[in-house]
Amino acid sequence: MQTNRLQFITDSAQAAELACRGGVRWVQLRAKNRPAAEWRQLALDVQAVCRHHGAALIINDNPALALAIGASGVHLGQQDMPPAEARALLGPGFIIGGTANTFADIEKLVAAGVDYIGLGPFRFTTTKEKLSPILGLSGYADVLAQCRAAGFTTPVVGIGGVVLADVAGLLATGLHGVAVAGAISGAANSTEVARLFVGELAGAHSIASI
DSSP: OOOOSEEEEESOHHHHHHHHHTTOOEEEEOOTTOOHHHHHHHHHHHHHHHHHHTOEEEEETOHHHHHHHTOSEEEEOTTSOOHHHHHHHHOTTSEEEEEESSHHHHHHHHHHTOSEEEEOOSSOOSSSSSOOOOOHHHHHHHHHHHHHHHTOOSOEEEESSOOGGGHHHHHHTTOSEEEESHHHHTSTTHHHHHHHHHHHHHHHHHHHTO
């Protein structure tokens, strides 16, 4: 499955539904520190939403759960299961993504054969504990330039406090897309904001391909 240019991160089936109504087709379920039964039920609820809308479901930090329910894939942080171990568990049919903060992180993830990389944080965000150093536009530009020089083709998405007004500048650094949480789920009209993100990314893609 091709990596979507807009990834929505949530811990709520209701938020996933509103985002998918706006055109989101890639949902990452991030539900840390939940009892196993509660996490599984939440994953099944979000999976039902994703299936209804034809969206991919990526489970954060729980390859076993992703395998058990037949999710589309997993996203692994730097303290989570190593990607190679997850691949051995899940097999070739699952999407595996990883988190990076530096070019060295990206080198390791590319060598491990991940399908996409979440590079961040762009700016300070309250949705993630133990935040890595802030990258900003200049940080993305530097890291993506190193990726191009190395011949890496693994899609990289920007993450960490991204809002709609950031999209054009972020894509100009060479990013494949963005991952968003609060900018959509915290909006007064999540569906409309999701639609605006989808349109912004589609527009930027069409301009870049001319």
